[in-house]
Amino acid sequence: MKARLLLVTALLAWSSAGHAASPPRIIATADNSVPKCVRPAALMNFVQTVNFARRTPRAIEPRFADIASLYQRIGQCVSRPPEKCIAVRWDYAFFQMLIETNYLTFRRPDGVPAGVPASDNNFAGLGATVSGRPGEHFNDVATGVLAHLQHVLMYSVTPIPHPVAKRTRQVQADVQEIMRRLHRPVTFADLAREWTGTDKNTYGAQMQRMAEKYAASFCGAQARERSASIR
DSSP, X not given: XXXXXXXXXXXXXXXXXXXXXXXXXXXXXXXXXXXXXXXXXXXXXXXXXXXXXXXXXXXXXXXXXXXXXHHHHHHTOOSOTTSOOOOBOHHHHHHHHHHHXXXXXXXXXXXXXOSSOGGGOOSSOTTOOSTTSOOOOOSSHHHHHHHHHHHHHHTTTOOOSSOSSHXXXXXXXXXXXXXXXXXXXXXXXXXXXXOTTSOTTTHHHHHHHHHHHHXXXXXXXXXXXXXXXXX
């Protein structure tokens, strides 16, 4: 009973304005924080579990081993000084990244290499808006994570003075004009409806299902069992 309560509590934390099964607001606040059961080690365990369960098991590149820690660290303060430090729900940004990269394999569901290669350190397909054209390249993993998180934060109508990604610079004014019309805090569901290159009707639902899939394995009784093996 207690384990079920923990799971329900985690699922409620992955909600927007208290409505279950709805992606949360982009900006993290005291009442919109990343659930405590979301930890970098557990997230990477989640990625490994999914990839090893494939018909053809796949391992991610070793240099991505600490990427969840980067999402946590950078996500807690996406804006760079002297701008105000603003945090985002980096857990949902991480889940979005897993969708975009197919769990860091950078392959399509049929196993064929995707249009954005792992060597680009581009974890959100930034700039890859036209089929056949390459997306942006970032020099290292940390820069690629920062570029993604800045792009996510940009959707919240927070100004990004010096974006890492060219794509963020190009679309910032237009995207924020659209988001201001909502007259309320912007959610990942709102982001999903405007994100280019993906089915607008299902993208937000994909993120939410992934969050719930993670919660089912790492935020209940199984979470305590798994945590002992990954600490």
